[in-house]
Ligand code: SF4
């Protein structure tokens with residue numbers, strides 16, 4: 820029998836969520852604002868510690884979130900119908916976890932009730948990034964990191 824007290828992310832599909840519910844799934848880690856490299860032959864995605872220069876390094880949020888494509892045309896807009904593109908997100912990302920049928924982590928603000936828990940748990944990119952306007956593109960491979968995956 821379904822638990823009527825269960826939170827929305829356990830009872831609704833990604834498609835059924837309201838805009839507010841959908842937005843609240845973002846834990847504010849900032850990991851999706853890191854540059855990635857993809858191995859052409861294997862398709863494997865490697866995260867780097869080079870972040871979009873618009874990312875606020877302290878809060879790990881985007882100051883231009885609502886009209887971010889005006890600033891970065893290829894900035895992502897995650898949507899429920901993304902399918903395999905969810906694999907582009909870090910494995911800790913709530914959207915990817917739910918897409919894969921997994922549970923949110925205990926440090927997720929929706930569970931902890933504290934926006935800071937993502938930083939305290941060492942999941943966010945706070946204090947760990949370089950800005951992309953200070954790095955040459957051909958140096959990106961030197962910035963591949965393991966702490967995201
Ligand atoms: S990786 Fe996912 S949870 Fe983290 S900031 Fe990006 S969308 Fe939000």
Ligand code: SF4
Pocket residue numbers: 851852871872873874875880881882883884887888890891894895
């Ligand atoms: S424009 Fe904003 S959301 Fe997009 S990558 Fe840059 S900081 Fe992140």
